[in-house]
Amino acid sequence: MGDHVRIFDTTLRDGEQSPGATLNVEEKLEIALQLERLGVDTIEAGFPITSQGDFDAVSLIADKIKNAGVAGLARGVAADIDRCWDAVKKAESPRIHVFVSSSDIHLAHQMRKSRDEVLDMTRAMVGRAAKYLSDVEFSPMDASRSDPAYLFEMLSIAIEAGARTLNIPDTVGYAYPEEYGNLIRAILANVRDIDKAVISVHCHDDLGLATANSLAAVKAGARQIECTINGIGERAGNTSLEEVVMALRTRRDVFGVDTRIDATQIYRTSRLVSSRTGMVVQPNKAIVGANAFAHMSGIHQDGVLKERTTFEIMDPKDVGLAESAIVLGKLSGRHGFKQRLEELGYHLDTEDLNRAFMRFKQLADQKRDITDRDIEALVSDQMRTDDETFRLDHIQVICGDHAVPTATVRMIAPDGSVVTRSATGTGPVDAAYKAIDGIVGVQVRLNEYVVQAVTAGIDALGEVTVRIQHEGRVYSGQSANTDVVVASARAYVTALNRLRDHSADLGSEYAHAQAATV
Numbered sequence: 015m016g017d018h019v020r021i022f023d024t025t026l027r028d029g030e031q032s033p034g035a036t037l038n039v040e041e042k043l044e045i046a047l048q049l050e051r052l053g054v055d056t057i058e059a060g061f062p063i064t065s066q067g068d069f070d071a072v073s074l075i076a077d078k079i080k081n082a083g084v085a086g087l088a089r090g091v092a093a094d095i096d097r098c099w100d101a102v103k104k105a106e107s108p109r110i111h112v113f114v115s116s117s118d119i120h121l122a123h124q125m126r127k128s129r130d131e132v133l134d135m136t137r138a139m140v141g142r143a144a145k146y147l148s149d150v151e152f153s154p155m156d157a158s159r160s161d162p163a164y165l166f167e168m169l170s171i172a173i174e175a176g177a178r179t180l181n182i183p184d185t186v187g188y189a190y191p192e193e194y195g196n197l198i199r200a201i202l203a204n205v206r207d208i209d210k211a212v213i214s215v216h217c218h219d220d221l222g223l224a225t226a227n228s229l230a231a232v233k234a235g236a237r238q239i240e241c242t243i244n245g246i247g248e249r250a251g252n253t254s255l256e257e258v259v260m261a262l263r264t265r266r267d268v269f270g271v272d273t274r275i276d277a278t279q280i281y282r283t284s285r286l287v288s289s290r291t292g293m294v295v296q297p298n299k300a301i302v303g304a305n306a307f308a309h310m311s312g313i314h315q316d317g318v319l320k321e322r323t324t325f326e327i328m329d330p331k332d333v334g335l336a337e338s339a340i341v342l343g344k345l346s347g348r349h350g351f352k353q354r355l356e357e358l359g360y361h362l363d364t365e366d367l368n369r370a371f372m373r374f375k376q377l378a379d380q381k382r383d384i385t386d387r388d389i390e391a392l393v394s395d396q397m398r399t400d401d402e403t404f405r406l407d408h409i410q411v412i413c414g415d416h417a418v419p420t421a422t423v424r425m426i427a428p429d430g431s432v433v434t435r436s437a438t439g440t441g442p443v444d445a446a447y448k449a450i451d452g453i454v455g456v457q458v459r460l461n462e463y464v465v466q467a468v469t470a471g472i473d474a475l476g477e478v479t480v481r482i483q484h485e486g487r488v489y490s491g492q493s494a495n496t497d498v499v500v501a502s503a504r505a506y507v508t509a510l511n512r513l514r515d516h517s518a519d520l521g522s523e524y525a526h527a528q529a530a531t532v
């Protein structure tokens with residue numbers, strides 16, 4: 015098997031715990047298939063006991079993924095473990111990931127159990143999972159704030175009961191690199207039969223130290239990193255996959271170990287996760303941010319032009335950021351378009367290809383050069399709008415410094431009826447959103463509205479991300495168009511459709527709403 019660092023991707027579990035990052039089953043499968051192409055060792059596909067939707071997503075992914083392990087999360091509770099097994103059992107390499115808490119603060123306030131009770135739970139529940147399969151992972155939650163002697167005992171019991179991966183979570187992002195590395199060394203020295211297990215690390219980024227802590231742990235002997243694409247996750251997020259992978263590869267001289275990731279898939283995976291979760295990647299984000307390989311100062315530009323390595327420690331091509339020399343435009347044919355799509359990793363069936371080509375031609379009428387980023391935005395947008403329930407059919411706005419901003423919106427409701435509404439607002443987007451609200455008939459709060467240009471230039475596609483809030487939950491939507499009002503309206507409708515899907519899971523009234531009657 016060799017001494018490599020295993021990558022355990024938890025984008026679909028811990029990543030999905032980011033507010034507003036809710037994904038539906040199809041989106042989760044799409045991301046899982048891309049993670050498989052990226053070459054992760056294990057995909058943590060969800061937490062099956064938490065909802066029927068999560069159970070369905072984990073079992074679908076378990077069924078479809080052939081070249082990566084598929085894990086489900088379970089508390090140290092019999093019903094969780096049984097449900098998790100049901101969800102992962104079809105996988106080629108299934109894994110059950112069992113967790114309990116180990117810190118006194120969690121035992122007292124969260125679990126409300128004594129230390130001995132939690133040790134008994136560990137023995138019984140890891141044992142229960144091990145009866146189903148041989149690949150059991152165990153996590154003592156809040157490990158980094160636990161009494162080390164108690165933690166060693168708990169981990170020894172977990173190995174005795176059948177765990178073969180021991181994950182050491184820095185659940186609240188409290189550890190710092192030297193301390194966390196020393197904890198891993200102490201575990202290697204004090205846990206009984208530790209050579210039977212792989213040590214894994216799971217860091218949160220509350221102090222911005224998740225990547226540094228994970229790397230310190232690898233130096234100390236850990237051989238699995240739990241991470242997410244773009245570092246999304248609970249609160250400040252998890253260790254970012256692209257950062258640890260590229261740090262291990264770029265500084266192999268220091269770490270001496272590598273992962274099995276196909277780094278050329280990193281950029282595409284990052285874009286896909288950002289687009290499906292609505293979690294915008296900050297421009298200065300390491301590896302995948304828009305500015306990660308952009309050089310502004312004259313001295314830097316001059317240096318890079320003379321010799322790339324003067325100011326670049328990684329080649330952008332290595333992370334899949336090569337911009338094609340072929341720029342498509344108005345005169346490009348179907349064949350060239352299809353070829354470019356395939357080079358970018360999109361394999362569409364004939365019907366989808368025809369629709370994408372039609373949209374490409376419309377875009378080429380408005381924009382002279384069509385880049386890879388434009389094509390990605392266009393295909394992503396098409397995939398998003400395919401499974402909408404409320405559909406935006408037409409939008410027209412009147413605005414200007416002497417006009418009352420007014421929008422007229424025509425939509426197709428889930429029952430097929432066509433509804434038109436007009437509304438005025440503080441600006442064209444506000445007016446459009448009010449008209450859409452009038453049709454869909456649900457009250458939401460707009461938490462965030464972001465417009466970004468996909469590429470440079472006055473004719474660039476505008477990509478809009480919105481986050482809406484309803485009954486304490488956040489839903490996101492994204493869309494790209496050369497007209498930002500159209501993109502804004504579509505993004506809003508996508509978010510409302512997500513809310514509607516989720517309400518259907520909860521059986522709420524909104525799920526049965528068609529269109530508000532005029």
Ligand code: KIV
Nearest residue numbers: 113153155156183185
């Ligand atoms: O952060 C954490 O402790 C977790 C565990 C469930 C592994 O996500």
Ligand code: ZN
Nearest residue numbers: 028185216248
């Ligand atoms: Zn976590």
